[in-house]
Amino acid sequence: xxxxxxxxxxxxEAATMLCNRxxxxxxxxxxxxxxQNIECYRLYDRDLPxxxxxxxxYGKRVQMAEYQAPASIxxxxxxxxxxxxxAAVQEVLGIEPEHIVLKSRERQRGKQQYEAQDQTHxxxxxxxxxxxxxxxxxxxxxxxxxxxHRPIRQFIRExxxxxxxxxLFCYTATxxxxxxxxxASSTLSIDLSNTxxxxxxxxxxxxxMGGKSHRLKKADCIEYLDSKYEKFDLIFLDPPTFSNSKSxxxxxxxxxxxxxxxxxxxxxxxxxxxxxxxxxxLSFKLDAEVLRKYKVxxxxxxxxxxxxxxxxxxxxxxxxxxx
Numbered sequence: 140x141x142x143x144x145x146x147x148x149x150x151x152e153a154a155t156m157l158c159n160r161x162x163x164x165x166x167x168x169x170x171x172x173x174x175q176n177i178e179c180y181r182l183y184d185r186d187l188p189x190x191x192x193x194x195x196x197y198g199k200r201v202q203m204a205e206y207q208a209p210a211s212i213x214x215x216x217x218x219x220x221x222x223x224x225x226a227a228v229q230e231v232l233g234i235e236p237e238h239i240v241l242k243s244r245e246r247q248r249g250k251q252q253y254e255a256q257d258q259t260h261x262x263x264x265x266x267x268x269x270x271x272x273x274x275x276x277x278x279x280x281x282x283x284x285x286x287x288h289r290p291i292r293q294f295i296r297e298x299x300x301x302x303x304x305x306x307l308f309c310y311t312a313t314x315x316x317x318x319x320x321x322x323a324s325s326t327l328s329i330d331l332s333n334t335x336x337x338x339x340x341x342x343x344x345x346x347x348m349g350g351k352s353h354r355l356k357k358a359d360c361i362e363y364l365d366s367k368y369e370k371f372d373l374i375f376l377d378p379p380t381f382s383n384s385k386s387x388x389x390x391x392x393x394x395x396x397x398x399x400x401x402x403x404x405x406x407x408x409x410x411x412x413x414x415x416x417x418x419x420x421l422s423f424k425l426d427a428e429v430l431r432k433y434k435v436x437x438x439x440x441x442x443x444x445x446x447x448x449x450x451x452x453x454x455x456x457x458x459x460x461x462x
Contacts, residue, residue, distance in 0.1 A: 153189050154223040160186050161194075161231040171445050172196075178265040179274070181286055181446040190224050195286060198265045200238045201228055202276050207243065240276040264345065268293065269320050272313055273341050283311045283338055287453045288377070290442050291415060295375060296321035298413070302372035305329075305407065307360045312339030314375050319348045323373070326353045329360050361391070364403035372409050376400065377417045393418050398426040401459065405433065414459040417442070421452050434460040 164182050172180050182201075183194040191206040203224065208217045221241070228239060261277045267289065274283050292314050295304070299321035306315045309328035312335075318326050330336055336355050343349045356363070360378070378400060380393050397418070404414050415438075429435060435457050442456040 150219065150223070153187070153220075154227060157187055157190050157224060157227045158231055161227055165231060168446050176266060176268055177289070179267065179284060179286055179289075180444070184447075184450045186449065190220060192224055194224075194228060195282075196232075197274050197276060197282065197284075198263065199234070200240070200263070200274075200276060201232065201234060202282060203228065203239060203241045205241065205243050242280075262341075267313075268296070268317070270296075270313070270316050271342075271345050272311070272316070273338060273345060279334070281310075284313055285310070287419075287443070287447050288314070288417070290444050291375070291417060291456060292317040294438075294442070295373065295415070299323040299373060303327075303370070303409075305369075305371040305374045307364075307374065307376050307404070308378045309339060309355075310335050310377075311342055312336075312355065313342065314377075315339070315353065316342050316346050316348065318373070319353050320346065324352070327356060327369070327371075328354070329356045329358050329363055331357065331359055333357065361400070361403075364400070364407060369407065370409050370412075371407055372412045374404050374408055374412070374414045375417075376404050376414060380418065380420045393420050394423060397423075398428055401429055401433075405459070405461065408461065410461055412460070415456065416459055417454055417456040419454045423455055425455075425457065429457075429459070432462065434462055 161183060164186070168180055168182060172178070178198045179196060181193060181195050183192065185191050185193070185206065191208065193204040193206070195202045195204070205221065225236070225239060225241065228234065229236060262273050262275050264271050265274050265284070267284075272284050276282055295314050296317040299318040300323070302318070302323050304315065304318040304323040304326045306312060306318070306326065306328040309315060309330045312328040315326040315328040328339060330339070336357055339355055343353060343355070378391060378393050378397075397416075401414070401416060404416075408414055425435075436459075438456040438458045439454070442454070443451055447453055
């Protein structure tokens with residue numbers, strides 16, 4: 140541990156509490172993850188206010204995302220806590236320091252979210268049920284896999300058999316992989332980012348899927364929804380909270396634009412189909428018009444895994460059907 144920890148009894152006690160909490164979480168969540176054949180899960184999320192981190196397990200590697208400390212807290216103390224947290228993760232998980240990646244949690248907008256943060260090309264694979272995915276903890280803001288959406292991906296896999304599946308704002312197309320493994324008759328995954336579509340292509344190859352039945356398309360999802368062709372039985376709509384990509388003139392604000400997006404997506408949905416709409420915007424409110432016009436089921440509680448029970452506001456999810 141850091142020298143300040145050794146000389147400061149309060150800091151020493153806090154560091155011990157963190158180790159104990161990590162051990163407790165690992166005992167409960169580690170057993171659950173093994174039973175579910177899950178290699179990626181959230182171990183810790185600001186459980187102790189002194190250590191404001193989200194700590195995520197990715198197989199034999201760890202990402203620690205540090206929440207920005209209030210300006211009133213001395214930077215020396217912040218740095219000491221950071222060192223203590225890293226040391227605690229190493230001690231409890233028995234993990235080498237080079238397998239721990241530390242990031243700071245700051246909101247990125249527009250093109251920033253797609254840009255490489257580094258160029259290590261440190262890709263490795265993990266399992267999630269029957270699927271395998273490529274992960275990169277170092278080069279981009281995101282890792283390639285949204286851990287909080289794991290139950291939604293499972294739901295998609297379990298409900299995809301024989302269905303035509305559309306994945307809008309598909310990111311690395313992990314939901315499409317699960318749909319295909321669940322027996323979807325076809326999948327179409329759309330995103331504007333070449334980076335994410337290339338990553339999705341690697342995920343397809345890893346899971347031995349592709350061809351005409353499982354397509355990747357570079358397009359503006361809003362423009363695609365305005366097109367007249369193709370209907371789907373199952374649609375996953377998980378837009379960014381805000382997007383102003385240079386690849387399109389459309390500026391997306393999810394609170395302002397979600398009603399229009401949902402209306403357009405429902406026109407693509409077969410009469411007996413299902414739209415899964417999800418958003419990570421914490422203050423999001425679903426427009427009352429959606430509730431009036433369609434059959435809507437709040438699926439948020441069911442869409443949160445055991446590892447996200449502590450921070451339940453990470454996303455909201457609805458299942459939407461034609462009336």
